[in-house]
Amino acid sequence: MSKLITVFGATGAQGSSVIRSLQSNTSKRFTLRGITRNLESASAQHLSASGVEVVKADGWDKEALVAAFRGSWAVFVNTNSDDVVFENPEETRTEADLGRLVVDAAAEAGVEVFVYSGMASARETTKGKIPAAAFDDKHVIGEYAKATGAFKSVVIVSPGFYFENFSIPDMAPIFGGFPFTPSEDGALVFRAPKWGGKEDIPFIAIGDDYGDIIHGILLEPEKYNGNLVQGVSDVRSLDATTNAFERATGKKARFEEIPKWQDLEVYGIRALETVKLMFGFCQESGGRYYGVETENATAAGLKKKAAEARGKSGEETQLLTLEKWFGREFGGK
Incomplete structure (x- = not known):
């Protein structure tokens, strides 16, 4: 008999990859x-x-979630750090609050396997120097599910x-x-802060590989x-990334460093503020x-x-490489 798997966030990039x-x-x-x-x-x-x-179910509606999860052997859950609800300056609820509600609903529905798209904690990894809500809240949710x-x-x-x-x-x-x-x-320039440590940046092909990684689990x-599995297709420095683009497309490209991660201009866009903090967190932690x-x-x-x-x-x-992806997406353009 087949086992039912329910995907929370089914129409997003991650959920779609898992379903496919x-x-x-x-x-x-x-x-x-x-x-x-x-x-x-x-x-x-x-x-x-x-x-x-x-x-149909809203993540803040526990009763609807329990009904949606009912009968499921496993669930895959991705909570959205960039949901418009969190753009409201008067909103006091956090992504961690949403995640705990989803966990509780899955538990009440009798789900056996809970797979979550989570993160390591920036706050814990940097010993409190660089907190980042998107990382820290997702870490809290994963730990709560285990606990x-x-x-x-x-x-x-x-x-x-x-x-x-x-x-x-x-x-x-x-x-x-x-x-x-x-x-x-005439060169295509990727301008960003350094990553830190060994410059071993984890890149993931969400469409091609992420769903298969979940499927394998x-x-x-x-x-x-109890494990945190690294969702990684390719590991490269930013220099190596632009080199891969050049090899795959024949177009001149290079990396230029922004010396201070704080100087990455993100124009107050909340989702990009998370990216900016990601560079700070990784520099402080030695790329971890x-x-x-x-x-x-x-x-x-x-x-x-x-x-x-x-x-x-x-x-x-095999996992997709940056060369193959760049060649497919930009090689003929």
């Missing part, structure tokens, strides 16, 4: 349910048309810096115009119970985005396991 991967499991061992706040949205309609059961004792397995899967960030034209001006607007000498969740050294061997094993469960073989079972 699980849908193509050749054994049909899973059935899928997606939670959305708007059943009439195009993304929700697309999910429904693909065979996913789509139900309840309500689940057979709790796994935190922490995504790195999205490959897909490079494909957002509105983000390019923040980082020197890369990879859309050339500098005066759900094939044997007890093996990863995960609180420990970055690695992607675990992710590579999970990717292979999930890809094989999807009927893939050879190169398709």
Whole structure:
């Protein structure tokens, strides 16, 4: 009998990746349910048309969440740090409050496996020097889920810096115009603070790899119970990143350092303030985005396991590299 997996945040980038991967499991061992706040949205309609059961629930409505989670063997949860509700200066609720409510609803519904898109704590990793709400709140949620004792397995899967960030034209001006607007000498320049430590930046192809990493965990969740799994496709410095772009596209590119992370101009945009703090947190911690050294061997094993469960073989079972992604997305442009 197939096991029901419910995805909270089903129409977002992470949730969509998880659903796509699980849908193509050749054994049909899973059935899928997606939670959305708007059943009439195009993304929700697309999910429904693909065979996913789509139900309506708001993250702040515990009763609706319990009903949405009921009957699920496992849930994948991604809470949105950039939800518009948190833009209201009079809002006193936090992402941690939302996450605890979701955890409690899953526990009440009898869910056995809780997989959460969480983070290491910036506050704890830097010994209080650089707190960052998006990191710290997600860490609190993951720890709370583990502390309840309500689940057979709790796994935190922490995504790195999205490959897909490079494909957002509105983000390019923040980082020197890369990879859309050339500098005066014609090169595409990525301008940012250094990462810190070994400059071992964890990059993740959300669309190609993140769902498979979650899928791999759900094939044997007890093996990863209590762990923070690094969601990493490729590990590069920013110099190596622009070099990869140059090799993949034939276009001249380079990295230029912003000497002080505090000088990264984000124009008061809340989501980008988190990115700015990320650089500060990583510099202060010696590059330890995960609180420990970055690695992607675990992710590579999970990717292979999930890809094989999807009927893939050879190169398709491997994590995507920056060269391959840049070549695909920008090579012909």
